[in-house]
Amino acid sequence: MEVFKDLKFNIVHLNSTTSTNIHAHQFVEQNPQSEGVVFCADFQDRGKGQKGSKWQSDSGLNLLLSLILCPQFKVQKRFLISQAVSLALFTALDKLSVDELSIKWPNDILVGSKKIAGVLIENSIKGNLINHSIVGIGLNVNQTEFKEMDREATSLQLELENSLDVKEVLHFLLKELKTYYSLLFSNPNRIEELYNAKLYGFGVSLPFQDENGIFNGIIKGVSSIGELQIQIGEAIENYGIKELSFKA
Ligand code: BT5
Secondary structure, eight states: OOOOOOOOOEEEEEEEEHHHHHHHHHHHHOOSSOOOOEEEEEEEOOOOOOOGGGGGTTTTHHHHHHEEEOOBBGGGGTTHHHHHHHHHHHHHHHHHHHSSSEEETTTTTEEETEEEEEOOOOOOOOETTEEEEEEEEEEESSOOOOOSSSSSSSOHHHHHHHHHOOOHHHHHHHHHHHHHHHHHHHHHHHHHHHHHHBBBTBSEEEEEEETTTEEEEEEEEEEEOOOEEEEETEEEEEOOGGGGGOOO
């Protein structure tokens, strides 16, 4: 039996909020059947990144959204959502003619070594299933100046030397999210294959840091549960998101 998921979007625009992910969480608690609802904000005063970090975005210039998904599949497969979302972002930016794109594990989008988009996925688990998943995406569209970050930031305007309509970028991205979400159910192996092919630093020696300090290793791929596989000398080590940071 082929499983097919056809997402229908319902877009809610917010002028200002704490964080679209927080807003989506509150909404889904009250409305469990809300797959496809998208909260989009001009401004967040508590924009979140991974591990307690902050997402910074000047008012009205960028895309800040949270999409509610109810995939109802096994917890062990949760990294596929991350991969599908990264691929949707990658493809949308590629179609807008942004060069030098890659996906930095687990799901940042880079242009060269600069960050143009970040993704924060928060899953709610029931038993062994993902009950719902809040997919938060921050994509820099028209902002041209950024405070100092862990890694240099860029935006569509900086890359394309043109300002874009944020709403048009939203619709462009939603189209790709729909395509890759559907592929997630019909051909998950293809999602893994495409994701690995676009990984930042794949096959080259890069510096990383873990609890023991800085070391050089070669990215060999990502395991089915989303751990980064790095070759260090002759051995291949698997790292979870909290265990490793990139130093390049
Ligand atoms: C992320 O975390 O990249 C996930 C960002 C998700 C943001 C979206 S916006 C809509 C939705 N609602 C939310 O509250 N969040 C989501 P992480 O990989 O931990 O990266 C965070 C780091 O990226 C920060 O510590 C900064 O160094 C850097 N950063 C912050 N704002 C940035 C920006 N606008 N562009 C590039 N880098 C940024």
